[in-house]
Amino acid sequence: RIEAVYGQTCIRKSKESVLCAHYGSEYGEFVQLDPVQSAMKIPVLMYHKVGADVNSKEDTFLNVSTSNFQKQLKALKFLGYTGITFADAVLGLEGKLKLPRKPVCITFDDGYVNVLENAAPALKQLRWPATVFIPTDYVGDVNRWDFANGKPTLPIMNWDQLRALQAEGWEIAGHTVTHPHLEQLNDNEAREEMLGGKLAIENELGNQER
Numbered sequence: 001r002i003e004a005v006y007g008q009t010c011i012r013k014s015k016e017s018v019l020c021a022h023y024g025s026e027y028g029e030f031v032q033l034d035p036v037q038s039a040m041k042i043p044v045l046m047y048h049k050v051g052a053d054v055n056s057k058e059d060t061f062l063n064v065s066t067s068n069f070q071k072q073l074k075a076l077k078f079l080g081y082t083g084i085t086f087a088d089a090v091l092g093l094e095g096k097l098k099l100p101r102k103p104v105c106i107t108f109d110d111g112y113v114n115v116l117e118n119a120a121p122a123l124k125q126l127r128w129p130a131t132v133f134i135p136t137d138y139v140g141d142v143n144r145w146d147f148a149n150g151k152p153t154l155p156i157m158n159w160d161q162l163r164a165l166q167a168e169g170w171e172i173a174g175h176t177v178t179h180p181h182l183e184q185l186n187d188n189e190a191r192e193e194m195l196g197g198k199l200a201i202e203n204e205l206g207n208q209e210r
Contacts, residue, residue, distance in 0.1 A: 042089045043081070044105040045072075051118030052154060059152050066118040073122055076104055083128025085171035106130040109175060110143060111162065113155040120165060132157075132165065133175035136200035145179040159204045172205055174198045 051066035052059060064072075076083075082100035084092075089105050091097035106123065108115045111134040123130055138144060140158035143151070157165075162172050174197035176182070182190045 042084075042092070042099075042103050042105060044086070044089070044107060047106070047108050047115075047119070048110055049112050049154065050108075050115055052112070052114045052152070058150065061151055066122075069119055070122045073106075073126060073128075077126060083123065083126065083130065085129050085169075086131040086173065087171050108132045110135065110179070111139070111157045111175075112143075113157050113161070116157055116161050116165065120168070120170075124168065129169040129171065131171040131173055132162065133173050134162065134197075134201070135175045135177065135179040136197045137178045139200075139204075143179075163205060166205055172201055174201055 047064060047069070048062035050064055050069050052063045054060055054063065054065075079102070081102045081104040083106050084099065084103045086105050086107055088097055088099070089103065092099035092103065106119075106128065108119065108130060111132050115132065119130070134157070135145070138156045139162070141156055142153050143156060146153070166172055174194060176193040177196040177200070178193065180189075180193060182193065185193065
């Protein structure tokens with residue numbers, strides 16, 4: 001079962017084996033991870049924006065600077081971690097894939113262009129893949145779901161940009177269709193959001209989306 005809360009993401013296979021990682025403050029400051037104690041415990045670091053311009057306090061929301069992101073990757077490498085996709089973490093938990101000794105998942109919600117521009121080069125230097133969770137109605141658009149909240153408007157990657165990341169070994173995964181708050185939907189509406197996003201990704205990128 002997969003659990004997600006603000007500031008941490010967990011994949012739980014049993015009471016005794018939980019994958020969990022704190023990614024730090026809402027601005028992405030690095031928090032040293034506890035050493036992986038078993039093959040069934042995998043840190044998952046969740047980001048949104050990397051290196052977005054900061055001209056006001058609002059611009060810092062869910063935004064980590066490029067230099068801080070690079071420092072975090074260096075720290076992870078120094079600690080012996082190896083980056084894998086979220087899908088591979090699940091396969092590893094299920095015993096279907098042999099994982100590195102200390103795997104870590106680097107994930108990005110929403111698919112901002114600044115992830116392609118600022119995070120992808122740093123990950124490529126390490127030859128680490130990552131996972132992007134994309135709301136499919138906004139591919140090639142902007143984060144219109146944030147308009148009502150007064151958050152900064154930023155471009156979302158288009159399908160060609162997502163294909164380029166996929167060609168580098170990245171996983172492009174579903175983040176619903178319209179980025180709703182799923183807890184505010186009924187079961188059928190939530191199912192349509194999740195399935196619709198999955199089908200859109202499969203239609204554009206092939207049957208790689210889990």
